[in-house]
Amino acid sequence: MRWLSRTFEVQEFERCRVGRRAAIVVTFDDGYLDNWEVAKPILERHGVPATIFVATGYVGTSREFWWDELERVFLTGGDRPRMFSGCVAGKQLTLETSSPEGLMAAYNYALSLIKTLQVAEREAILDQMRVWAGTPATARESHQIMGREELRELARCSRIGLGGHTVEHQLLSSLSPDEQWRQIKGSCEQLSGIIGREVRTFSYPFGGRSDYNRWSVEVCKSLGLSRVAANFPGQLRRWTSHFEIPRMIVRDWNLEMFKEKIGKYMVL
Ligand SMILES: [Zn+2]
Structure with a gap:
């Protein structure tokens, strides 16, 4: 995060756009508790804005994804x-x-x-x-999911955005248009109900090109969302749809590897 914030302009997902400077956006999917416990303090320390997409059906349960x-x-x-x-x-x-x-x-x-x-x-x-x-239904400590309180606290942070990610983390392309509507709208509404604020962003579960379809895009458009994230590598260009913004998945890499991977998409 220190390197990112010193190297690029870091934008908020909800308002990301093509500008003059090389810019990046930081997002997290699903709503793991470690976003609150680990990521939030690091993001704040380095002044990095981020958006977290939450599969709302898991919020407030003691389950694992x-x-x-x-x-x-x-x-x-x-x-x-x-x-x-x-x-x-x-x-x-x-x-x-x-x-x-x-x-x-x-x-x-x-x-x-x-x-x-x-x-x-x-x-x-x-x-x-x-x-x-013989494994318990209760989540391991390392795999816990954020509850309503953490989400409310996050929503109070000016630089952290929250978005929908369906209710049940289902494969949208396997669902009928009606079911997709319920999953997409449902997650945005539930999240909005928890944080008391409008939700204007979303990310497709799994997010590959075959994991959602034109109905998914249509639902997001008709809900009036402002930005929607997919999950295939690429850059936001002037002609990129705001409803299929590409993202590069980041694994557990060291800084050297991270720079190398980012360098494939950005001029360093
Ligand atoms: Zn996910």
């Missing part, structure tokens, strides 16, 4: 039975889990399967997996 639960079930060690057998959307699901490779393959398969499920089906298979693995 569904992909974190899956990781916990299959990849966090401990003894697991040699096979998972369950029922998903009326069909039998059997996964071989007798080796680390098997567990990894089972995790990857379950991840792509669950991504396309309706919420009730998703919760049903997660329940079965949790029982199978």
Whole structure:
């Protein structure tokens, strides 16, 4: 953040635009508690504005996001039975889990399967997996999600913006236009109700080009949102739609690697 703030103009997502200077925007997806505990003090220290997109259906629960639960079930060690057998959307699901490779393959398969499920089906298979693995439903400390209080506090920070990210973190392209409307509008309204302020930004869950569709864009436009983030690398140009703003995902890199990656898109 220190390097970013010294190297670029840092803009707010809600008002980001093409200017004369090279500019960047900082965003976080989902609404993890560490955004509040870890990121906020760092952002404030360096005067960096940021926007956080929240999957509102998880706010105020003691749950983990569904992909974190899956990781916990299959990849966090401990003894697991040699096979998972369950029922998903009326069909039998059997996964071989007798080796680390098997567990990894089972995790990857379950991840792509669950991504396309309706919420009730998703919760049903997660329940079965949790029982199978013997993992609790309560979130690990490291994977907690912000509650209403943290969101309200964040909303009071002048340089932190909050945006929608659907209610249930569903794959929008797998939903009907009506369901997309409920998910997108629902998250913006719920968030607005929590923070007592209008919500004008949103990010598509997963955010790749095939993870949302023209209906998703239409819904965001008709809700009057000002900026919407996707998740494929690129730069905001004068001709870029404000409803599909590209973003570069940042992993757990050191500064050198971070500079190298940023350098692919920005002249340093
Ligand atoms: Zn997300």
